[in-house]
Amino acid sequence: MKKKKILLISLLSAVAVIAVCVAVLLNLKARITLNGVSIEDYTIVYSADDTDYSERAAKYLQSEIEERTGNKLKLCLDSEEPSGEYEIVVGETSRPISQRLDADCEGLQFAILTEEKQIALEGDYFIIAAAAYYFVDTYAPEKGGDFELSLGTKVLDPIVKEAENFILLIGDGMGEYQTRMFEYFTNTADYSDGEDIFYGSLLPYRGTARTQSLTGVTDSAAAGTALSCGYKTENKIIGQLPDGTVLTSITELALSRGMGAGVMSTEVWKGATPSTFSSHTSNRDNSTEIREDQAYFEDTLGGIVECDFNNYDIEGIAEMESKIRATLDALDDKDGFFMMFEEAYIDKYCAQCDLWKTFDALVRFNQAIAVFMEYAFYNPETMVIITADHETGGLTPTDDGLIDYTTSEHTSADVPVFAYGKGAECFDGVNMENIQIPKTIAKFMGVSDFGDDSEQGPLN
Numbered sequence: 125m126k127k128k129k130i131l132l133i134s135l136l137s138a139v140a141v142i143a144v145c146v147a148v149l150l151n152l153k154a155r156i157t158l159n160g161v162s163i164e165d166y167t168i169v170y171s172a173d174d175t176d177y178s179e180r181a182a183k184y185l186q187s188e189i190e191e192r193t194g195n196k197l198k199l200c201l202d203s204e205e206p207s208g209e210y211e212i213v214v215g216e217t218s219r220p221i222s223q224r225l226d227a228d229c230e231g232l233q234f235a236i237l238t239e240e241k242q243i244a245l246e247g248d249y250f251i252i253a254a255a256a257y258y259f260v261d262t263y264a265p266e267k268g269g270d271f272e273l274s275l276g277t278k279v280l281d282p283i284v285k286e287a288e289n290f291i292l293l294i295g296d297g298m299g300e301y302q303t304r305m306f307e308y309f310t311n312t313a314d315y316s317d318g319e320d321i322f323y324g325s326l327l328p329y330r331g332t333a334r335t336q337s338l339t340g341v342t343d344s345a346a347a348g349t350a351l352s353c354g355y356k357t358e359n360k361i362i363g364q365l366p367d368g369t370v371l372t373s374i375t376e377l378a379l380s381r382g383m384g385a386g387v388m389s390t391e392v393w394k395g396a397t398p399s400t401f402s403s404h405t406s407n408r409d410n411s412t413e414i415r416e417d418q419a420y421f422e423d424t425l426g427g428i429v430e431c432d433f434n435n436y437d438i439e440g441i442a443e444m445e446s447k448i449r450a451t452l453d454a455l456d457d458k459d460g461f462f463m464m465f466e467e468a469y470i471d472k473y474c475a476q477c478d479l480w481k482t483f484d485a486l487v488r489f490n491q492a493i494a495v496f497m498e499y500a501f502y503n504p505e506t507m508v509i510i511t512a513d514h515e516t517g518g519l520t521p522t523d524d525g526l527i528d529y530t531t532s533e534h535t536s537a538d539v540p541v542f543a544y545g546k547g548a549e550c551f552d553g554v555n556m557e558n559i560q561i562p563k564t565i566a567k568f569m570g571v572s573d574f575g576d577d578s579e580q581g582p583l584n
Contacts, residue, residue, distance in 0.1 A: 153194035154268030158243070163189065163264065166210045166243075167198040171217040175317065177249055177498060178215025181256035184502065185212065188260045193268060212259070213244040215252050222246070227279050231326050232497075232544070234258070234280060238273040249317050250494040253501035254282035284546040287507040288460035290378075290565050291496050293324075294351065295489050296344060296397060297471025299515030299537050301527055305483050308527055316487045323493040324510040324542035329552035331541040333561065335514045338366065341536050344471070345408040347513035348400030350558045352464070354566070354575020362396065362414065363404035370404045374462055374562045377574060379425045384458030386428040386451050390444070390488070391468035393418060393431040397513060401464045402429050428454060434469065436484055441491055448495045456503070462565065465492060474517035477529040482517075500544065507545030507568065509561060515539055550583040 156163040170182035182199060190196045198207055202217035213219050221244045227235030234247030234255035245255040261283055263271050295302065303322040337346035339359040346359045353363055353371035363371050375385040389398040394411045403417030421427040430451055433444040448465070455461040467489035473481035493510065500506040515537040518530035541561070543551040547568060557580050566574030567582040574582075 154192070154266060155270075156193055156195060156264060156268050157270045158263060159238075159240075159271070159273055161210055162195075163193070164195045164197065165208060166212050167200055167207050168212050168214060169200055169202050169217060169219060170214045171202045174215040174217065175249055175252075177252050177494075180498070181245070181252045182214040184253070184256050185214065185260060189264045192260065192264050192266050195264075209241050211242045213242060214256065215246065219244075225277065227277050229279055231328060232282055234282070235277055236280065237277045238275050240275070243273065249319070250323075250498040250501070251282075253498045255280075257501050257504065258283055282501055283504045284544075285505040287505060287545050287547060287568050289455075289500075289503060289506040290460075290462045290568065291500070291506060291508045292351070292374075292462070292464045292561070292565070293489075293493060293496060293508065293510045294348075294397060294464065294466040295470050295486070295510070295512045296391070296466055296468045297474045297514065297516030297534070298467075298486075298489075298512035299517075299519060299535070299539055301519035301521070302470055302474070302482065302486060302512075302515070302517075303540055305479075305486055305527070309480075309483050316491060317494065319487075319490055322486065323490050323497065324540070327508070327510065327542040327544040329543040329548050331543070331551045331554040331556060332538040333511055333541050333556050333558045334538055335512075335558050336536055341534050342514050343408075343534065344396035344513050345400065347558065348397040351511075351513060351561055352400040354559045354562045356557075356559060356576065356579070360408050361406060362399050362408050362410075364406060368406065372574070373401055374565060374574070375401050375421070375427055375464070376425065377566060377571060378460075378462035378569065379427060381569060381571075382459050383569070384426075384428075384455040384461035384463075386430070386455050386461065386463040387421075388428075388448065388451060388464070389431045389466040389468055390433050391431060391466060393429060395431070395466075395468055397466045397468065398429065398431050398464075402427065436488060441488060444488070445491060445495050448492060449499075452496075452499050460505075460569075462569075465496065467492060470512075471514075471516045474519070474529065475532050477517060477532050479528070497544070505546075507548055507565075508543070509548070509551070509565070510540075510542040511558075511561065512539035513558075547584055554583060556580070556583065 168182050186199050221242045225237040225244045225246050237244040247255045343359040349357045352373040358366045378385040387401045396408045399414045402421045403414045405413040469485035515535045518535045522528050563575040564582040
């Protein structure tokens with residue numbers, strides 16, 4: 125009996141020792157020093173008066189550094205007194221180092237200024253996310269390390285990695301001069317970032333796409349089918365050929381490969397563009413068939429359809445941004461994904477020849493682009509492509525240096541294509557058929573025979 129008690133005590137002691145060892149191992153922190161100073165000695169500082177992007181970047185730094193290395197840094201506002209000697213300053217703040225960081229950045233570039241006791245990260249609006257990811261990826265690896273940061277300012281490009289996520293953003297009716305409206309109008313919308321540039325123009329690669337359908341000047345159904353299925357078809361047809369052949373969409377291709385797929389639009393669910401990415405029917409007015417197909421797309425195939433945000437006040441824009449982030453979070457759990465987002469009201473207001481409302485729609489599209497680009501910077505295995513299904517209104521410069529409409533109809537004008545991500549340079553400088561966009565995305569997914577093989581093939 126005594127031996128049994130001794131054995132039991134020994135076993136319990138061994139278990140206790142193992143438990144302590146496991147606890148110690150789980151709490152081990154990766155040793156990281158920045159110019160000889162432990163990373164844990166730094167406080168992350170941001171300003172409540174700066175953009176929400178900076179606040180999210182500061183919180184991203186804190187959570188990612190802790191998750192990767194076990195080191196939890198303090199987080200504080202610039203209105204608070206310094207809690208230590210060493211700081212990582214994020215975005216525009218009242219700290220003097222923010223005023224000293226005056227780098228000449230272009231496009232999507234960001235800057236890092238390193239001084240003896242402070243490091244400042246700066247990037248316009250959503251670009252601060254690229255700076256935050258760069259810092260974490262470079263100076264907070266899981267294995268730890270001792271890093272020597274050269275004093276002074278560095279201007280850097282965002283990190284990009286092999287594409288696994290593909291985001292296609294469509295401005296319905298958006299031609300070249302719609303994207304240039306920021307040059308002609310002063311943006312006074314209180315829900316915007318105060319931008320004076322179309323965010324797509326910041327992306328590093330730029331091409332153009334031809335939009336004609338088999339009918340001639342395209343409608344949104346045929347153009348959406350070209351962008352979703354890689355085939356030209358006739359106007360009014362959704363996801364099919366004129367002979368009734370049902371086509372595979374890029375969303376269905378993604379789902380068949382175990383990826384996620386999402387469809388979002390400011391249009392209602394039966395709108396032509398979201399329908400082409402989630403249904404198949406001979407006529408865009410067949411709303412019953414469209415809804416049945418979308419139910420199958422969601423309930424059986426596992427896709428996401430989220431439509432109908434048409435509110436231009438602060439709460440409405442915030443709701444749209446929140447829904448985009450929620451959809452991205454849902455897709456983030458998948459093994460890569462494809463997502464389409466459409467801003468539908470550029471087309472609607474161009475058809476009304478209303479410049480100011482068209483500009484409002486462009487501003488809202490800009491806000492959506494910012495959310496998607498912020499995601500792409502935090503998830504650098506993401507490719508983003510921005511284009512249009514067609515141009516509406518024949519927007520053109522006038523003799524008095526402004527712009528105006530020449531029609532209220534769709535036109536055959538080529539539309540811009542902006543691209544970002546590893547491999548996206550294949551779009552640069554190319555005048556392509558619109559069907560080549562989904563065919564190129566499919567090839568990045570590993571499928572080289574997607575879409576119409578009798579037309580021009582993928583670009584990459």
